[in-house]
Amino acid sequence: MEQQNVTTETAPSLPDLRDPAYYINRELSWIEFNQRVLEEALVPAAHPLLERAKFISIFSSNLDEYFMIRVAGIEDQIDAGIQERTIDGLTPSEQLEKIRSRILLQLHLRNDCFYNDILPALAEKGLEFIRFADMSTENQEVLRLYFRQEIFPVLTPLAFDTGHPFPFLSNLSLNLAIELEDEESCTHKFARVKVPSILPRLLYLERIENLVFEDGVFRFLWLEDLIANNLDLLFPKMKIINSHLFRVIRNADMEIEEDEAGDLLETIEQGIRSRRYGKVVRLDIGPEMPDSVRKLLMNNLDVTERNIYEISGVLGLSCLIDLLRVDRPDLKDEPFVPVNKIDEQFEGNVFSAVSAKDRLLYHPYDSFQPVVDFVTQAAEDPDVLSIKQTLYRVGSKSPIVKALMNAVEHGKQVAVLVELKARFDEENNIVWARALEDVGAHVIYGLPGLKTHAKLTMVVRREHHKLKRYLHLGTGNYNTATGKIYTDYSLFTANERLAMEVAELFNALTGYSKYTEYKKLLVSPINTRKKIIGMIEREVELHRKEGGGRIIMKMNALVDDKTIRALYRASCAGVRIDLVVRGICCLKPGITGVSDHIRVISIIGRFLEHSRAYYFTNGGKCELYLGSADIMQRNLDHRVETLFPVLDRDIIQLVKSDLELMLIDNTKSWEMQPDGSYRKVSCEGAEINSQNIFLNQSARRKFSKKFKAEES
Numbered sequence: 001m002e003q004q005n006v007t008t009e010t011a012p013s014l015p016d017l018r019d020p021a022y023y024i025n026r027e028l029s030w031i032e033f034n035q036r037v038l039e040e041a042l043v044p045a046a047h048p049l050l051e052r053a054k055f056i057s058i059f060s061s062n063l064d065e066y067f068m069i070r071v072a073g074i075e076d077q078i079d080a081g082i083q084e085r086t087i088d089g090l091t092p093s094e095q096l097e098k099i100r101s102r103i104l105l106q107l108h109l110r111n112d113c114f115y116n117d118i119l120p121a122l123a124e125k126g127l128e129f130i131r132f133a134d135m136s137t138e139n140q141e142v143l144r145l146y147f148r149q150e151i152f153p154v155l156t157p158l159a160f161d162t163g164h165p166f167p168f169l170s171n172l173s174l175n176l177a178i179e180l181e182d183e184e185s186c187t188h189k190f191a192r193v194k195v196p197s198i199l200p201r202l203l204y205l206e207r208i209e210n211l212v213f214e215d216g217v218f219r220f221l222w223l224e225d226l227i228a229n230n231l232d233l234l235f236p237k238m239k240i241i242n243s244h245l246f247r248v249i250r251n252a253d254m255e256i257e258e259d260e261a262g263d264l265l266e267t268i269e270q271g272i273r274s275r276r277y278g279k280v281v282r283l284d285i286g287p288e289m290p291d292s293v294r295k296l297l298m299n300n301l302d303v304t305e306r307n308i309y310e311i312s313g314v315l316g317l318s319c320l321i322d323l324l325r326v327d328r329p330d331l332k333d334e335p336f337v338p339v340n341k342i343d344e345q346f347e348g349n350v351f352s353a354v355s356a357k358d359r360l361l362y363h364p365y366d367s368f369q370p371v372v373d374f375v376t377q378a379a380e381d382p383d384v385l386s387i388k389q390t391l392y393r394v395g396s397k398s399p400i401v402k403a404l405m406n407a408v409e410h411g412k413q414v415a416v417l418v419e420l421k422a423r424f425d426e427e428n429n430i431v432w433a434r435a436l437e438d439v440g441a442h443v444i445y446g447l448p449g450l451k452t453h454a455k456l457t458m459v460v461r462r463e464h465h466k467l468k469r470y471l472h473l474g475t476g477n478y479n480t481a482t483g484k485i486y487t488d489y490s491l492f493t494a495n496e497r498l499a500m501e502v503a504e505l506f507n508a509l510t511g512y513s514k515y516t517e518y519k520k521l522l523v524s525p526i527n528t529r530k531k532i533i534g535m536i537e538r539e540v541e542l543h544r545k546e547g548g549g550r551i552i553m554k555m556n557a558l559v560d561d562k563t564i565r566a567l568y569r570a571s572c573a574g575v576r577i578d579l580v581v582r583g584i585c586c587l588k589p590g591i592t593g594v595s596d597h598i599r600v601i602s603i604i605g606r607f608l609e610h611s612r613a614y615y616f617t618n619g620g621k622c623e624l625y626l627g628s629a630d631i632m633q634r635n636l637d638h639r640v641e642t643l644f645p646v647l648d649r650d651i652i653q654l655v656k657s658d659l660e661l662m663l664i665d666n667t668k669s670w671e672m673q674p675d676g677s678y679r680k681v682s683c684e685g686a687e688i689n690s691q692n693i694f695l696n697q698s699a700r701r702k703f704s705k706k707f708k709a710e711e712s
Contacts, residue, residue, distance in 0.1 A: 020089030251278030368483030379407035549575035
């Protein structure tokens, strides 16, 4: 696929839009986003107790991945002697310094919230975290027997001395550094025991036989606490002086030289294994760890003080997500049943529904089941000839992939592009790719140098002696699990002009086609940036002639400097711009003479805001694009992405009203300030929680009518 090249001249009357003062550092902006996630746990009234613990887990998991990828990348730059400044003027070393200071503060806030707020509140509600040392002698003996039977066989103590090399510590491993004394020789020893990840980190004590509790309280014990208090069974005839928890995070970003990879499948598998051996980028330790053990770890893991994070209490709190398995619905969000409009109106027949008109679903408020049904019905429909689909993150249990396999067995032509380079989902994708190949599907692994992130399905069906193409175009993955917790749009259409271009794109992905003349679709890396900037500039011209210029963009991240400068120019021309950016935003709103007419908000709530929507008033001939692409260099230049036009005027109005509703959210919305910080939007007047309103379909229709009436 050909790379796009966009050049735009800066008007002489404008300020220098390349000035670093007009931009926010990408890495620091991400930290601001994760702070907003943490705030969902910090505020007692924001969520039920177990949901607050969930946000502690999400914050912690996000942070782990951030170190594995982003911080690791900056460390690599420093090691390579690269001192190139970012768009906001920071060197790699300056970035690391700012990252460390902000994350240390966040970790303090997280721990204060968890230990001093959430845990006491859970105890009041009958869920207690207890220490082995605080249990009765009788229960300690029961747990000691449990340890012998269920945990001891899994543990492997590893010594470190002149006869034993320092043991390897895998990525994200939680470990005990143990100081011992040989009672016979009185010599000091050191050993390491890994807390096994294959066992539950939180031991639910009510499920352990013979433990005596009579008060109906749910009790939990940390696995490492049980191990630390039974080390004498692992080291008989040794004196246990002390044990210290520590945790290792390594560089997990795989670099694949595809030109050198004869078998991409095998290369990806090797890369997954190599993640275990990446350079250590963070070492978590407790503040009580003595200098002797600290220095031993530093020397053998080749880390400096900037890589060390002293964290009180438990290390690795991402496991708190497991608390949602506890049967306490009173401490969780109220369950909801998503609406299945196609099932209600067309008895589940997707083809009948789409033949009548284009259909838009908004997950998770609308059920994800019609997306699954689209493929499962196509698999068994005798009139369907072929199915083509892109798969990025499908999950470990995928009814869609099973349906594709079923389609092959029913004699359909099935072509599937499985993106093996979908970070942290490679193993699932490899399993499914092989399963599809085994049944005879045509499996493609994408284009060299480009991840395929587009969300496309095309079904070819014979109707009335002619072939008709049906499309599903989405903003999210073909993943039933995320379909319940991510907000995403799904468009079903049989529009022939769109179908023709989707067919051309599939030909480019599976064959040697170099088609670039897309008129309807925006396709990265061919024309997405060019078209987006073109529509921004068109809005400026129409605003100068007629007034009323308006742009609304919703995305996960806004990083691309060329697009940001185009938005700045539009603001300078008086175009009203509203940006709903969940995560990273490198644009600064509200700067006098630069971004006076730009507002940026971020919505953090029960569901992960994942949909992308780009709306332009276009002089009254409104245009709307949905799709997979954020406004980042990686999405515009290094991925196969699609943004697709919505052609049905009613659907355009519906999505526009959705966006307008988000813009007046005063409960889950954060507004960016000119300095890059975020301030919670104050709740003045009636409470407006956009996600709750979307959950209530009648309320959503009410707001949609309200915005339509105001517009007319």
